[in-house]
Amino acid sequence: MRSLILAVQFLTRLPTPQLRHFDPAWLADAARWFAPVGLLVGAVVMLATQTGALIDPWLAALCGLLAWLWVTGGLHLDGLADLADAQGAAHRSRERFLEVLKDPHLGSFGVMSMATQLLVKLVLLMLLARSAANLLPALLLVPAWARLFTIPWSATLPSLAPGSGERFAWRAHWPSFWLSATALAAASYWLAPVLLLAPLAGLFWWAYLRHKLGGMTGDCLGAGIEVCESLMLLALVVAARL
Template structure:
């Protein structure tokens, strides 16, 4: 068997640009070369890019809420979708269609998962996700003291994606499999400690965030036995919705 061709390691700035390009639609310098292995290396920047997304999300909601909470929620939602390009919503729609149409057939599941068209299950999932985010953002915009949590929420969800890809077997070729090539345990540990510290400072309710990652991992393990890129994207969407609800816990339980 021939040995694979050696691939030069990506420099830190190349990895950062790739992470921004993969997770967002923000303008970046174009790279002259690209190797698939670099995508796995770029995962170490997922949490920092999530902080960038969170900063823009917080800014949009805060500015809009100066006029009306619903306006803040709408501004935040449109920014959220626009900056990410609906990348993870696409994964949620694909996974929902595959789960709805599989009828316990593993072959049918992967067949539908690869289909680029969106079916009725995917449409329903998209509507539920978008409406859930809009309403939860409005409730947060009505409680300005809880808004700082939005800075951290996207970072938590993207750190979770690294955890899922590193601890679950890949079910199909794709981005999920590529991230598993280099688990990035050091980046995960640093990201976890940093986000726990920032959560303690800005939004203590988000100290519960890792539970959302464990819940989604448990669901994937029980239902599918592993993960794909669409599973990672869907998990990011589901966990972002869960964490929006977590941010509201102090308001409803403690009257904060």
């Protein structure tokens, strides 16, 4: 149960029992629970969006986005902003990239990426609520798929710097990964077959990190979660239109 509690504490703001002691190495075990914790995130987002959809699609989108921000604490948005700042200031210098990535201050590239991501999710949630309310239950699966991808990302890409991303790579969780992937695929087939294409989003981000950066950090994993969530929302909207 310790690894599950750590996964919930790390990925969400949901209340959990407090652990008396903490060892950073325990995060390596917590990664196997990322997909189930993603289902908790998805449940909060789905319920908020469905509640807002009873009144208006825009209200549904606003409720869903606010719920997404609340339950995650904006953790992965922060990773996206840090990565955008680092790439914008790196000028092909690996040392400069890592220096800016560790800087806690938010720059212009980070602000633009964060604002864009929030707008993207807001509009896509609205389109989904307006065009295909029957697909709103699929929001349960979107955060779960995105968090599941952190296992292969961290296990197959070299770590660029010490941190949470490196700790996740200390121990691969392939049995848990395949079990969760199978369960999510079955649920996707039932709720929204288009989400069977979700692994393509994970593969896209893996290829991006591999060829653009040559590795990953915790911020890269968080940014990937945000990007993959948006790609899956877009897939749901396109499927609804078609």
